[in-house]
Amino acid sequence: MSQTVKQYIERIERLEEEKKSVQQDIKEVYIEAKAAGYNKKAIKQAIKYRKMDPDERRDLMIDIDNYLEE
Numbered sequence: 001m002s003q004t005v006k007q008y009i010e011r012i013e014r015l016e017e018e019k020k021s022v023q024q025d026i027k028e029v030y031i032e033a034k035a036a037g038y039n040k041k042a043i044k045q046a047i048k049y050r051k052m053d054p055d056e057r058r059d060l061m062i063d064i065d066n067y068l069e070e
Helices: 005-035 040-051 054-069
Strands: none
Touching: 005 040
């Protein structure tokens, strides 16, 4: 059975509200980490790197090291 456009819109609206809530939760965790003495930018970079394919991350780190030596 196909949903109506109204039902799709309502689902999207609910998901948008959930997204706002999750984004606020993430923000609070960053605040907690900063209060504990951790560097927010470093945490964000670590999360970004952890999402990467391990081989891609390794290659990127090698390139970064090489560029820093130049």
